[in-house]
Amino acid sequence: MDMSFMMVFDIIVGVLGLYLVFIGIKGYKTGEVDPMIVTTEELTRCNDKAGLSKYLMPKTAIFGGFCIIFGIQGLLNDTGKIPFSQAINVAFLIAFLAVWIVFSYFIRKAKQLYIH
Numbered sequence: 292m293d294m295s296f297m298m299v300f301d302i303i304v305g306v307l308g309l310y311l312v313f314i315g316i317k318g319y320k321t322g323e324v325d326p327m328i329v330t331t332e333e334l335t336r337c338n339d340k341a342g343l344s345k346y347l348m349p350k351t352a353i354f355g356g357f358c359i360i361f362g363i364q365g366l367l368n369d370t371g372k373i374p375f376s377q378a379i380n381v382a383f384l385i386a387f388l389a390v391w392i393v394f395s396y397f398i399r400k401a402k403q404l405y406i407h
Contacts, residue, residue: 298369305362308355315352318344325351328398333406343405347397354394361387 314325322341324334328351329343337343364383367373375383 301362301365308358311355312352315348318348347401350397357390
C-alpha cells in the first residue's frame with residue numbers, strides 16, 4: 292500500500308480523534324481538563340476546574356468523534372476503497388473546518404468563563 296501524504300494525514304486526524312474522545316470522556320468523568328486542550332499555566336489560573344471540565348470536555352469528545360469520521364472518510368477515499376466524488380470531499384473538508392471553528396470558539400469561551 293502506498294502511504295501518500297494525505298493517507299498519513301487521514302490517519303493522524305483519526306488517531307487524534309480517538310485521543311480527543313478518550314480525554315473528553317475521561318476528563319468529564321474525573322472533572323479534569325487535559326493540558327492538550329488548555330495549557331497547564333492556564334489551568335493554574337482556573338478557579339473552577341470541575342466547571343471547566345463539565346463545559347469543555349464533552350465538546351472535546353464530540354470534536355474527536357467528528358475527527359474520527361473525517362479521518363475514516365479521507366482514508367477510504369485515498370485508498371480507493373470508497374471513491375467519493377469531489378463534491379463530497381469538498382463538503383467533508385468544509386464540514387471539518389466548520390466543526391474546528393466551532394470547537395475553537397468553545398475553547399475561547401471556556402477560557403473567558405473559567406480562567407482569570
